[in-house]
Amino acid sequence: MKVRYTYRLRPGARAVDRLVMDAGLARWVWNQAVAAAKAKQPWWTDKTLTAARKEHDWLAAGSVVVQQQVLRDFRASKHRKRFKSVRRTQPSLNYTLRGFSLRAHDTGRVRLILAGRVSVPVVWSRPLPSVPSSVRVYRDALGHWWASFVVDIDDDSNHHPETGKSVGIDWGVARPATATDRTFDLEHPNLGRKAAVKLAAAQRRMARRKPKPGVRASRGYQAAKRQAAKIHERLRNQRREISRAWAAKVVASHDVIAVEDFRPRFLASTTMARKAADGGLGILKRALIEQGQRAGRQVVLVPPAYTTMNCANCGTRAKTRLALSTRTYTCATCGNIDDRDHNAAVNVLLRAQTTLGAGLDPADVEAVRHEHPRVLAHAESGIPRL
Numbered sequence: 001m002k003v004r005y006t007y008r009l010r011p012g013a014r015a016v017d018r019l020v021m022d023a024g025l026a027r028w029v030w031n032q033a034v035a036a037a038k039a040k041q042p043w044w045t046d047k048t049l050t051a052a053r054k055e056h057d058w059l060a061a062g063s064v065v066v067q068q069q070v071l072r073d074f075r076a077s078k079h080r081k082r083f084k085s086v087r088r089t090q091p092s093l094n095y096t097l098r099g100f101s102l103r104a105h106d107t108g109r110v111r112l113i114l115a116g117r118v119s120v121p122v123v124w125s126r127p128l129p130s131v132p133s134s135v136r137v138y139r140d141a142l143g144h145w146w147a148s149f150v151v152d153i154d155d156d157s158n159h160h161p162e163t164g165k166s167v168g169i170d171w172g173v174a175r176p177a178t179a180t181d182r183t184f185d186l187e188h189p190n191l192g193r194k195a196a197v198k199l200a201a202a203q204r205r206m207a208r209r210k211p212k213p214g215v216r217a218s219r220g221y222q223a224a225k226r227q228a229a230k231i232h233e234r235l236r237n238q239r240r241e242i243s244r245a246w247a248a249k250v251v252a253s254h255d256v257i258a259v260e261d262f263r264p265r266f267l268a269s270t271t272m273a274r275k276a277a278d279g280g281l282g283i284l285k286r287a288l289i290e291q292g293q294r295a296g297r298q299v300v301l302v303p304p305a306y307t308t309m310n311c312a313n314c315g316t317r318a319k320t321r322l323a324l325s326t327r328t329y330t331c332a333t334c335g336n337i338d339d340r341d342h343n344a345a346v347n348v349l350l351r352a353q354t355t356l357g358a359g360l361d362p363a364d365v366e367a368v369r370h371e372h373p374r375v376l377a378h379a380e381s382g383i384p385r386l
């Protein structure tokens with residue numbers, strides 16, 4: 001199974017210059033490829049690139065491995081291919097085996113050596129489990145550089161022992177996660193409020209100092225922007241940490257993990273607070289799925305339809321949708337009274353068990369997506385981040 005291991009880089013001034021230059025040229029190659037595709041011209045190939053490098057010395061000054069990788073990424077990209085602007089994109093570079101190596105420096109520390117003889121010190125916050133097959137080097141909004149290595153880890157070595165237990169999870173705004181076993185509920189961490197005030201202030205400052213089109217952004221604007229980015233990043237990190245700790249607990253105690261497959265877009269309509277909550281739920285859901293898969297657990301994604309309307313006790317469907325403010329589910333047929341989210345969590349688990357009981361082949365799930373829960377195959381979730 002392929003996973004990502006990410007480390008902070010501490011490139012010197014010369015390395016930064018080179019990385020920024022290579023990233024600029026990579027962006028140029030990408031934009032040429034987009035332009036050709038948009039103009040219905042033949043797609044850029046390695047040959048087109050070789051010709052362009054012969055024609056332009058400034059292009060040939062950049063690393064050929066990086067530029068060839070851009071074309072491979074371009075061909076492989078399933079998203080709509082857009083132009084990348086200097087202002088809106090941070091430098092990002094992909095290197096395959098040919099373009100990087102890890103080598104011990106005179107000091108004994110292992111450094112990352114990139115195409116173009118760029119040598120970068122790495123903060124080895126934890127060991128790499130095996131030899132990486134590729135690396136993405138990028139700068140974040142705060143100006144920090146990172147290396148994200150793709151490594152293959154042994155599938156079975158990380159598997160947890162069986163527990164004989166299953167759990168259903170329902171996501172919500174008031175309480176991020178409600179579990180069938182209430183000891184695994186995740187209450188709202190409330191870390192947003194103070195940060196939200198600070199963030200709003202920074203955003204107001206940004207709006208006030210926003211440069212007119214064609215005018216250079218003022219220093220005040222840049223400072224406000226950096227501050228907003230910093231608050232964002234801190235919040236994201238806190239959420240990620242809480243999410244990971246909670247997911248680890250759930251994964252350690254259950255063989256089958258049934259998860260409501262909510263689409264964040266359904267919730268993210270009105271307020272900023274809602275949007276922030278959605279972002280948090282996205283991180284939480286991803287953490288649970290990734291850790292579950294890595295531990296060899298059966299992770300089942302259940303479509304959210306009717307999970308809040310059905311009675312988990314007798315299966316009767318309520319005639320009307322529950323208002324969001326109604327926190328209790330009351331069944332008119334069997335008299336079952338339950339916390340609204342807990343009732344939904346039980347429904348999520350019941351549906352997953354029906355599916356697994358029916359012996360549904362995970363590979364077939366696309367065809368029955370709307371009637372049955374989706375069993376997540378290892379391969380389809382892409383490469384989880386560690």
Ligand SMILES: [Zn+2]
Pocket residue numbers: 311312313314315316331332333334335336
């Ligand atoms: Zn009932």
